[in-house]
């Protein structure tokens with residue numbers, strides 16, 4: 001039997017480096033997530049409290065036949081392994097892997113597909129996800145079925161022997177629809193045991209939901225959002241319970257070279273330590289903003305509101321509502337004026353940042369979905385998305401209220417102000433009265449705001 005060269009290095013690229021569940025203050029005891037997020041042991045040679053950045057492309061070996069734990073950063077790097085082990089712990093996974101972006105993570109997942117395979121996914125999806133799936137359908141012989149994933153029966157009806165992946169987002173981006181992961185996972189696995197249920201958990205993060213515990217086979221997310229939290233890193237995370245799937249995902253990462261570089265790993269690790277406290281503040285701010293808008297007559301989509309049609313389903317899976325909400329004005333021009341009038345709310349794509357952001361998904365994050373498809377999928381063109389940060393809540397509401405008034409999105413009443421279309425709900429949003437001129441000069445704000 002020939003002796004394997006480089007015995008500690010997996011030349012086939014399957015199981016190196018491993019990322020089993022890592023450090024815990026007392027192994028075997030389950031701590032609250034807020035504790036696990038900040039607790040890490042690095043086994044660093046100098047006992048550094050923060051895992052150092054191993055900014056090295058190569059690692060010297062002890063002999064010509066290898067002997068080192070690492071050889072080349074594309075294949076593995078101590079800073080990356082440390083982060084992956086930490087993520088495996090907080091994502092309830094046996095293995096986690098980090099790559100260069102959220103789309104990079106989805107790309108790694110879709111490399112499991114072969115020509116002729118089918119994907120079943122939602123009809124409300126992040127624009128970039130839709131774009132990658134469309135590319136695969138156009139160029140790689142993959143059939144993609146977009147169905148209403150809020151109805152598990154629609155998903156089940158689309159499953160057949162060719163189904164390789166079922167890709168879910170919940171809450172969906174940007175319509176904030178909720179998808180029943182356990183019901184769908186059970187139905188998919190019963191109909192086709194070979195099909196993998198993949199969940200994009202970007203909107204909630206491991207702080208609020210662990211899709212692997214709800215029946216998903218693979219969870220991925222854009223770590224650019226909540227995990228990082230400061231909009232200074234692009235990163236993607238993948239996590240699995242089944243190590244065979246983990247090996248396949250790692251193979252692609254090593255083979256294609258999309259593993260997250262050490263500097264980014266360091267920044268992401270630092271961001272993760274404050275996830276609990278950021279998320280807590282962002283959620284309470286989001287709840288207050290959602291209630292403010294709803295109280296003034298806007299149609300608001302947010303799972304923290306009792307009026308959300310799938311409120312109970314969301315809370316059966318998640319530990320919080322998140323901090324992304326959307327609302328409609330009934331008029332694209334009015335929505336554009338609101339977006340253009342805010343000062344604290346930055347006009348920007350993305351979410352999960354400590355800063356509050358405002359955007360028009362149809363013009364920005366979801367512009368890559370063509371207008372005809374957006375219309376077929378009932379995406380209101382006037383929809384405004386708010387991604388709530390950690391600022392003072394009175395300042396956030398005051399800035400939004402000023403923008404609503406300046407944009408002419410509300411009319412002044414004896415008691416304060418209300419959306420023009422209060423009570424006049426039509427398909428796709430709130431009807432704005434067109435027979436009255438919108439208010440364009442901003443009256444003094446503050447009085448009457450709730």
Ligand SMILES: Cc1ncc(COP(=O)(O)O)c(C=O)c1O
Pocket residue numbers: 101102103104126128129169173200202203221222223224225234235236350
């Ligand atoms: C739900 C969702 N998934 C995935 C992505 C892709 O992540 P990234 O921008 O890090 O590639 C995004 C946003 O970009 C997103 O909103």
Ligand SMILES: N[C@@H](CCSC[C@H](N)C(=O)O)C(=O)O
Pocket residue numbers: 126128173348349350351364365366368
């Ligand atoms: N120009 C980018 C748009 C990124 S959108 C980022 C984020 N997912 C969001 O929903 O805001 C692109 O073409 O991908």
